Each structure stands twice: as structure tokens, then as C-alpha cells.
Amino acid sequence: METSLRQRNKQEKxxxxxxxxxxxxxxxxxxxxxxxxxxxxxxxxAGTLFLYVKxxxxxxSLVYFDEIARQIEAxxxxxxxxxxxLDELLHIFSFxxxxxxxxxxTSRVYISSLTFQKELQGxxxxxxxxxxxxxxxxxxxxxxxxxxxxxxxxxxxxxASRNFxxxxxxxxxxxxxxxxxMETALNQVLRDAFDLQxxxxxx
Amino acid sequence: METSLRQRNKQEKxxxxxxxxxxxxxxxxxxxxxxxxxxxxxxxxAGTLFLYVKxxxxxxSLVYFDEIARQIEAxxxxxxxxxxxLDELLHIFSFxxxxxxxxxxTSRVYISSLTFQKELQGxxxxxxxxxxxxxxxxxxxxxxxxxxxxxxxxxxxxxASRNFxxxxxxxxxxxxxxxxxMETALNQVLRDAFDLQxxxxxx
DNA sequence: ACGATAAACTGAGCATAGTCAGAAATGACT
DNA sequence: AGTCATTTCTGACTATGCTCAGTTTATCGT
Numbered sequence: 001m002e003t004s005l006r007q008r009n010k011q012e013k014x015x016x017x018x019x020x021x022x023x024x025x026x027x028x029x030x031x032x033x034x035x036x037x038x039x040x041x042x043x044x045x046a047g048t049l050f051l052y053v054k055x056x057x058x059x060x061s062l063v064y065f066d067e068i069a070r071q072i073e074a075x076x077x078x079x080x081x082x083x084x085x086l087d088e089l090l091h092i093f094s095f096x097x098x099x100x101x102x103x104x105x106t107s108r109v110y111i112s113s114l115t116f117q118k119e120l121q122g123x124x125x126x127x128x129x130x131x132x133x134x135x136x137x138x139x140x141x142x143x144x145x146x147x148x149x150x151x152x153x154x155x156x157x158x159x160a161s162r163n164f165x166x167x168x169x170x171x172x173x174x175x176x177x178x179x180x181x182m183e184t185a186l187n188q189v190l191r192d193a194f195d196l197q198x199x200x201x202x203x
Numbered sequence: 204m205e206t207s208l209r210q211r212n213k214q215e216k217x218x219x220x221x222x223x224x225x226x227x228x229x230x231x232x233x234x235x236x237x238x239x240x241x242x243x244x245x246x247x248x249a250g251t252l253f254l255y256v257k258x259x260x261x262x263x264s265l266v267y268f269d270e271i272a273r274q275i276e277a278x279x280x281x282x283x284x285x286x287x288x289l290d291e292l293l294h295i296f297s298f299x300x301x302x303x304x305x306x307x308x309t310s311r312v313y314i315s316s317l318t319f320q321k322e323l324q325g326x327x328x329x330x331x332x333x334x335x336x337x338x339x340x341x342x343x344x345x346x347x348x349x350x351x352x353x354x355x356x357x358x359x360x361x362x363a364s365r366n367f368x369x370x371x372x373x374x375x376x377x378x379x380x381x382x383x384x385m386e387t388a389l390n391q392v393l394r395d396a397f398d399l400q401x402x403x404x405x406x
Numbered sequence: 407a408c409g410a411t412a413a414a415c416t417g418a419g420c421a422t423a424g425t426c427a428g429a430a431a432t433g434a435c436t
Numbered sequence: 437a438g439t440c441a442t443t444t445c446t447g448a449c450t451a452t453g454c455t456c457a458g459t460t461t462a463t464c465g466t
Contacts, residue, residue: 200403
């Protein structure tokens with residue numbers, strides 16, 4: 001029942017759309033690519049596109065999902081042993097910075113569409129759960145740091161992860177919307193922010 | 204030289220545009236208002252509008268600037284004495300939350316347009332300096348807290364303010380894009396985040 | 407094999423943000 | 437006042453994201 005002709009046709013069309021969007025965004029950029037371009041390359045009617053994605057921005061979620069998943073896996077897989085929590089976090093988040101740096105303009109639209117959407121519909125819902133799962137893995141790293149005595153034992157690891165992600169998000173936005181280069185954003189802006197978050201302000 | 208006919212005409216047109224945009228956004232909402240609506244109410248040609256603002260989103264910066272300035276003044280003017288830094292911050296940022304709560308949909312577009320813009324052109328440049336000045340006033344509050352011994356004396360107040368703003372920004376975005384009500388976003392999400400930032404994670 | 411029903415597709419058409427070549431208004435100079 | 441140069445304005449036009457009434461395609465019961 002999963003391999004009915006209908007199902008297969010739909011899957012193939014979605015795959016073609018995804019591939020076409022990927023290719024065109026990569027070669028022409030997001031703004032210069034029209035939805036008609038994508039529909040044509042995908043061999044699909046101009047209106048059919050919007051049966052598969054909610055709008056043009058939703059195409060970005062379609063394209064980015066797999067790439068982000070890859071980055072997350074790579075980030076945690078390559079995590080060296082014996083790093084401090086700070087260095088672990090910078091290692092992990094650097095993968096996103098590097099990935100977004102490949103096409104900052106398109107990435108900016110993606111991040112924007114993902115964060116400023118009241119109702120998570122279409123492909124964007126998948127991205128939301130992806131982020132939630134990533135958050136869970138962050139919590140694990142914080143817990144590990146707690147267990148090896150690097151952080152106070154009564155620390156709320158979930159809240160800690162939220163704060164780290166918030167600081168990362170702000171640094172990302174500042175970088176994507178600003179002028180600083182990626183290395184500075186990562187090794188200065190983000191490092192300083194994380195460092196202060198860990199150390200705290202009292203004492 | 205400031206009151207040449209040309210200058211006066213331009214100022215008056217800009218004022219009419221601002222007023223028209225304000226009224227229409229307030230009554231019909233951002234999405235439902237067309238740029239032609241605004242041009243018509245402002246008694247200006249459809250193309251003239253774009254000599255005064257870069258694009259439709261830029262109209263939001265035009266409209267929001269004064270309002271935000273008002274909020275900033277009100278926030279600091281009403282700051283009670285003898286508050287902890289945490290409560291001071293929550294007092295200050297609550298003004299923005301309350302203001303944005305008046306029209307979350309339009310506010311979302313505004314925040315989005317402000318944060319995800321590579322080149323700060325048009326009215327948006329003014330908004331950027333406004334935020335920078337606000338950041339300066341935050342630093343003053345942090346310094347004051349340092350001076351009364353609430354925070355460690357070697358704390359970098361600028362970095363501290365950056366982190367507070369980052370946490371605020373993330374909470375704002377989560378609230379505008381999500382489902383939690385304003386009170387929760389403010390008195391739980393933001394308070395917990397600030398609290399952890401002040402306390403830190405070690406010790 | 408053949409209708410009948412439902413699902414999926416299509417592209418002409420719509421709405422509207424933003425552009426630009428020409429028109430109009432203003433200022434400067436004689 | 438007349439003439440030219442510069443600034444400002446204008447609305448017809450363009451580009452494009454998205455819709456929807458009508459069409460095609462797949463599925464199922466007989």
C-alpha cells in the first residue's frame with residue numbers, strides 16, 4: 001500500500017522538486033530563482049509545486065533538512081574526547097556556521113522563515129522537531145560536563161542548553177545580518193558569550 | 204535652507220506616509236494593507252512611496268521607530284529604585300513585550316525585517332542605532348549593579364549586556380513565533396534565562 | 407473490462423510589490 | 437519674466453508568488 005502507483009508518483013515528484021530547488025538555489029541563488037524555474041526543471045506544473053510545499057520559503061526547509069541533519073551527525077560524530085564543555089559547544093556549533101557560510105544569503109532567508117512563522121506548516125514542521133532533537137543532544141553534553149564535575153551539580157541542564165542555544169542563535173543572526181566574518185563570529189563573539197554564561201556574573 | 208519649499212514638501216509627504224501607514228497597519232493589519240492603499244491615503248503616487256522607503260517592510264521601521272523610542276524612555280523612566288539587576292532587566296524588557304503584544308503579527312514582520320537584513324538601508328539604519336543606544340543604557344544598569352556589589356567587580360559589562368540582549372532576543376522570537384502567552388514568556392522563560400546567566404554554571 | 411469516485415495535476419489568471427521613462431515642480435541665473 | 441538645470445513625482449508596466457476551476461490519472465467495485 002506504500003508502493004501504490006500514486007504514492008510512488010508523489011514521492012518521485014517530491015524528489016524531483018527537491019533536487020531542482022537544490023540545484024537552482026545553489027547555482028542562481030534563492031532570490032534569482034523563480035518558482036516557475038523550479039517547476040520547469042522538476043517537470044511539474046507551476047501550480048503543482050504548491051501541493052508539495054506551502055510557499056517558496058518552504059522549499060528551503062525541504063532542501064536544508066537533509067543538509068542540517070548531516071551537519072548535526074558530523075558535529076557529534078567528530079567530537080574529540082577530553083574537551084571542556086566550552087570547546088565542545090564551539091566544536092558543535094562551528095559546523096552550522098561553516099555550513100551556513102556556504103551561502104549566507106540563502107541561509108538568512110531559511111533561518112528567517114524558520115524562526116518567524118506563527119504556524120509551523122509544510123516542511124517547516126520537520127525542521128522544528130529536528131531542532132528539538134538537537135536540543136536534546138545538547139542536554140546530554142551538559143549532563144556529561146556535570147557528571148565529570150565541570151559544572152555545579154544542581155545545574156538545570158535543560159535550562160543551560162536553552163541559554164546556550166539562545167546565545168548561539170543571537171550570534172548566528174548577528175553574523176548573517178552583519179559584517180563580521182565567520183571566524184570572528186565563532187571564535188570571539190560566540191566564545192565570549194558562552195564563556196560568560198558558564199562563568200556567571202557573581203562571585 | 205531647511206525651510207525651502209522642496210524641503211517642506213518632502214517632510215510633509217514623509218509625515219503623511221508615516222501617518223497613513225500607521226493608521227492602515229493598525230486598522231487592517233500589515234499583510235492586508237497594500238502599498239497602494241498607503242499611497243492613496245497619503246495622497247501620493249504609488250511610485251513616490253518608494254522614494255521615501257526602500258520597500259514595504261521599511262514602512263514598518265518608519266512607523267515603529269517613534270513607538271520604540273517611547274517604550275525605551277518609559278522603561279528607564281519608570282525604573283523603581285532598589286531593584287535587583289534581574290528585576291531591573293525584566294522591568295525594562297517587559298515594555299517591549301507589552302508593546303509587541305499589541306500587534307504580534309505586524310511586530311513579527313518588523314523584527315524579522317530588522318534582524319535579517321544584510322545592508323541596513325532606508326529607515327532601518329535609524330533602528331539599528333536606536334538599538335545600539337539602548338545597549339549603552341543596558342551597560343549602565345550592569346555597571347550600576349557592579350558598583351553596588353551585586354556583581355563581581357571584574358565583570359565585562361559590555362559583554363554582559365550583549366548576553367542579556369541575546370537572551371531577550373531569543374525569548375522574544377520564541378514568543379512571537381510560538382504559542383506561549385506573553386506572561387509566561389516574560390516571567391518564566393526570560394526570568395529563568397537571565398537568572399542562569401547571572402548565577403552561572405560553575406561552583 | 408468498464409464506469410464511478412476520488413485523488414492529483416495543470417496553467418491561465420490574479421494580486422501586488424517594486425521599477426522607470428517621461429512629466430511636473432522647483433530653484434537659480436540673467 | 438523667461439530660460440535652463442535639477443530635483444521630485446507619477447502611474448503604466450513588469451515580474452512573480454500563489455490560487456483555483458477545470459482536466460487528467462489512478463483506484464476500486466462490479
